[in-house]
Amino acid sequence: xxxxxxxxxxxxxxxxxxxxxxxxxxxxxxxxxxxxxxxxxxxxxxxxxxxxxxxxxxxxxxxxxxxxxxxxxxxxxxxxxxxxxxxxxxxxxxxxxxxxxxxxxxxxxxxxxxxxxxxxxxxxxxxxxxxxxxxxxxxxxxxxxxxxxxxxxxxxxxxxxxxxxxxxxxxxxxxxxxxxxxxxxxxxxxxxxxxxxxxxxxxxxxxxxxxxxxxxxxxxxxxxxxxxxxxxxxxxxxxxx
Amino acid sequence: xxxxxxxxxxxxxxxxxxxxxxxxxxxxxxxxxxxxxxxxxxxxxxxxxxxxxxxxxxxxxxxxxxxxxxxxxxxxxxxxxxxxxxxxxxxxxxxxxxxxxxxxxxxxxxxxxxxxxxxxxxxxxxxxxxxxxxxxxxxxxxxxxxxxxxxxxxxxxxxxxxxxxxxxxxxxxxxxxxxxxxxxxxxxxxxxxxxxxxxxxxxxxxxxxxxxxxxxxxxxxxxxxxxxxxxxxxxxxxxxxxxxxxxxxxxxxxxxxxxxxxxxxxxxxxxxxxxxxxxxxxxxxxxxxxxxxxxxxxxxxxxxxxxxxxxx
Numbered sequence: 001x002x003x004x005x006x007x008x009x010x011x012x013x014x015x016x017x018x019x020x021x022x023x024x025x026x027x028x029x030x031x032x033x034x035x036x037x038x039x040x041x042x043x044x045x046x047x048x049x050x051x052x053x054x055x056x057x058x059x060x061x062x063x064x065x066x067x068x069x070x071x072x073x074x075x076x077x078x079x080x081x082x083x084x085x086x087x088x089x090x091x092x093x094x095x096x097x098x099x100x101x102x103x104x105x106x107x108x109x110x111x112x113x114x115x116x117x118x119x120x121x122x123x124x125x126x127x128x129x130x131x132x133x134x135x136x137x138x139x140x141x142x143x144x145x146x147x148x149x150x151x152x153x154x155x156x157x158x159x160x161x162x163x164x165x166x167x168x169x170x171x172x173x174x175x176x177x178x179x180x181x182x183x184x185x186x187x188x189x190x191x192x193x194x195x196x197x198x199x200x201x202x203x204x205x206x207x208x209x210x211x212x213x214x215x216x217x218x219x220x221x222x223x224x225x226x227x228x229x230x231x232x233x234x235x236x237x238x239x240x241x
Numbered sequence: 242x243x244x245x246x247x248x249x250x251x252x253x254x255x256x257x258x259x260x261x262x263x264x265x266x267x268x269x270x271x272x273x274x275x276x277x278x279x280x281x282x283x284x285x286x287x288x289x290x291x292x293x294x295x296x297x298x299x300x301x302x303x304x305x306x307x308x309x310x311x312x313x314x315x316x317x318x319x320x321x322x323x324x325x326x327x328x329x330x331x332x333x334x335x336x337x338x339x340x341x342x343x344x345x346x347x348x349x350x351x352x353x354x355x356x357x358x359x360x361x362x363x364x365x366x367x368x369x370x371x372x373x374x375x376x377x378x379x380x381x382x383x384x385x386x387x388x389x390x391x392x393x394x395x396x397x398x399x400x401x402x403x404x405x406x407x408x409x410x411x412x413x414x415x416x417x418x419x420x421x422x423x424x425x426x427x428x429x430x431x432x433x434x435x436x437x438x439x440x441x442x443x444x445x446x447x448x449x450x451x452x453x454x455x456x457x458x459x460x461x462x463x464x465x466x467x468x469x470x471x472x473x474x475x476x477x478x479x480x481x482x483x484x485x486x487x488x489x490x491x492x493x494x495x496x497x498x499x500x501x502x503x504x505x506x507x508x509x510x511x512x513x514x515x516x517x518x519x520x521x522x523x524x525x526x527x528x529x530x531x532x533x534x535x536x537x538x539x540x541x542x543x544x545x546x547x548x549x550x551x552x553x
Contacts, residue, residue, distance in 0.1 A: 048455050072452040082467050084545045089466070090449075092279045094456035126547065144456070 001025050002047070002065070002180055006058035009039075009046050009204075014044070016042040017204045019056070024058055024197075026147060029174065031191035033113050033227070040184040047182070048072060056197055059149060064217055069098075072143035075153035077133035081125040087133075088121035091140045110139050113173050128180040131162035134231035138170065142177060151183040155190060163187075168196060188231035189238075190214050200224050249538050253531045260527040261317065265310050274449045276302050278514035300326045300516065313520070322521035327513045332521045336506065340525070342412055343495065343502035347487040349422035354429025355480060362437035369442055376449050377434065384431030389490060393424040393497040410499035421498045425490055429483050436479050439474070442459040444471035470544050475545075477553065485530045 002024040009017040024030045032040050045051040047058055049066045060068040061221035074080035078207045083091045095102050111118050114135040125133055135153065141149050154170065155163040171194050176183055185191055191198050192212040200207040200215075200223070208215075208224050216237065219225045268275075276297035280288040283296070297303045301312060316323065322332035359379075365377035400420060401409035409419050445468055453463060492504030503522060510518035543549045 032448065045451075048451065050451050050455075066455060069457050070455060072455065074449070076448075080452070081449060082447070083547060084470060093453065093462070093466070094458050097456075097458040097462055220537065222327070 001061060002063075002182065003057075003059050003062075004043075004047070005057050005059070007046060007053045007058060009042055009051050010054045011042065011051075015054075015204060016153045018049075019048065020201075020204075020206050021056075022197075022199050022206065022209055024182055026180050027174070028196045029183060029194060030197050030199060031195035032182065032184045032193050032199045032201055033186065033188055034207075036229075037185075038203055039204040040202040041152060042204070044072070044150050044182075044184055047150060067146070069094075069144065069146055070148040070150055071146040073134075073137050073141045073149065073151045073154045075156055077130055077137050078125050078146050080137050082134070083125050086122050086124055087128070087136050089114075091121060091136065094140075095144050098144065099135055102143055107143070109176075110142055110173070113176065114139050114169055131158055131166065134158060134162075134166060135169070138166075138173070142173060142179070146179055147178065148180045148182070151181060152181065152183075153185055155185070155187060163190075170194070170227070188227065192237060200227065245542060246539055251536055253535045256531050257524075257527060260531075261314060261524055262310070264520055264523040264527075266306070268519060269306055269309070271514075273514075274515045275488075275516065276300065282327045282513035290351075291474065296326070301345075306390055313517075317524065322524075325515050325518055326444055327515045327518075332517045335518070336521050336525065339501065339503045339506035342489065342500060343491050344506060345506070346418055346421055346494070346500070346502070346541060347425065347484070347491045350425025350491070351429055351480070351484055351487055353422055353426030354433060354483070356435035357430035358437055362441060365434070365438045366441045366445075374438075375507040377440070381431050381434035384427050384434075387427075387431075389424055389428050389493055392427060393420070393494060396420045396423055397498075398512065412500045412502075417498075417500070421429040421500060424494050424497070425487055428490065432474070433479060437476050440472035441468065441473050441503070444468040447471065468533065473544055474541060474548075477537055481533045485533050488526065488529060507553045 004020055004022050007017055007020045008015060020043065022030065032043060034040055042051060046053055047065055048070060049058075049064070058065055080186045081087060092102070107118070116132065116135055116139060120128060120132060121136070121214070128136070132234070134157065151170070155166055158166060167190055170181070183195065184193070185204075192215060195212055197209055198212055199209045200221075202223050207221050208219065210220065210224075214220075215224065215228065219228050228237065232239050274293070276293050277288070279300060280293050280296045284292060294303075301309050304312075313323065320333065322336065324331055327334070361377040361381060365374040367373060373471040396422060397409045400407045407419050408414070409420065411417050447467060450463060450467060453467070454460075488503065491502060492502075492507065495504040507519065507522045509515075510522065
């Protein structure tokens with residue numbers, strides 16, 4: 001289980017995260033939503049260990065998160081890869097470095113689940129579509145069977161049709177693989193449809209953690225109501241009956 | 242890849258042909274009477290109109306531009322630079338003697354400069370902004386601010402005059418090349434250090450690297466696969482340019498340290514208006530520049546296949 005316990009993170013003189021606490025169990029999905037600058041990407045960096053908390057702790061099964069080798073799916077699929085190397089190098093880099101064995105059957109299953117042709121891996125990032133690049137990013141994240149996968153705005157660079165399709169593929173693969181998924185997103189509709197819990201961040205603080213149903217029907221805080229109503233007005237979220 | 246290298250070679254040949262034509266035309270149309278200059282160089286001040294006309298005929302200066310160009314370019318394709326208008330000797334053997342002094346000096350200077358620059362850049366990037374970084378950048382800036390002729394004189398004063406460890410003038414032994422190579426190399430190190438430093442820092446800031454680290458890829462593999470190739474592209478460009486400019490820079494250093502070489506060869510040839518010798522040096526320099534650029538372009542394509550549009 002991922003446990004974020006009273007974490008505060010400073011960026012320069014300003015406090016980017018203030019006393020943030022939540023937990024995420026294996027096989028579950030937590031969507032972290034909030035406006036730009038709320039601290040969502042800072043949270044990802046802190047979980048990955050790229051930013052050291054000024055206070056609090058972040059653990060996976062009681063140990064530092066880095067020991068569970070968390071995987072990250074980045075927002076911009078093309079900048080997530082070394083542009084000079086074939087995608088296959090990026091996908092298998094960590095597998096080779098950690099001397100893990102990934103059988104053909106697993107690769108075939110993941111490629112099938114992500115609707116990727118294996119030959120596509122021989123191309124460089126610029127030679128595939130952005131949607132394909134993002135799916136290769138997900139393949140790279142999942143190939144070594146991680147317990148925790150962090151998704152940083154995984155759909156925002158994709159068009160609407162590819163967004164819907166990719167979201168479905170992520171959900172299917174999570175069922176099969178059983179990893180815990182922390183998804184940072186602006187898309188409240190996606191969060192409500194696919195997450196087990198939603199955490200709302202505002203100015204570096206957790207405003208509310210609730211189930212998607214509670215968030216859609218009866219948000220506790222005024223800010224969450226404003227967020228929900230804005231999403232309904234933009235058509236990103238269906239009005240609750 | 243092969244077709245793009247073929248394109249590069251074709252372009253290099255066009256550049257060389259253009260350079261050969263421009264060199265010949267510029268010398269041909271230079272102000273003054275070349276026959277007079279050659280006659281003066283050969284016979285001192287005792288020249289009459291008959292002597293000048295004889296020299297004009299011997300040097301092929303009386304047959305018109307295009308016939309003279311054709312007569313020059315044909316043998317040039319087989320590296321036959323003709324005979325000196327002044328001494329009458331073949332140009333190529335004398336040129337090769339000059340090259341045998343200048344090239345080793347230039348390459349020794351480059352090797353020393355690159356080694357020092359790599360060392361300083363690695364020290365500087367160990368902790369960017371730290372005291373070692375500031376010292377390394379300061380040393381590089383100081384090196385860039387010191388002109389080669391002054392640095393050469395300082396090195397002579399220290400190592401030849403005060404300490405008497407190394408010879409100052411001439412080219413008799415390998416020890417004679419140390420101070421000139423240091424003079425050239427420190428200039429190279431100064432300009433390369435800052436470029437290598439900023440290239441390494443830029444390569445380390447690539448957005449995909451933090452996630453790769455967290456997935457368990459060791460630093461050595463990240464350095465080999467992601468940082469070094471990215472940082473190498475601008476560094477190779479500069480090393481190539483430095484290599485070409487070192488051959489020019491060696492001219493001044495040769496004069497300071499009293500060494501024979503291309504510098505002395507070229508200055509003597511220009512003073513005597515010895516067309517075949519001047520043309521030989523210019524064509525050789527152009528050939529070097531074009532070859533170095535060609536090699537750099539091919540290396541680019543190996544390091545980063547996007548260059549040359551291989552992803553298109």
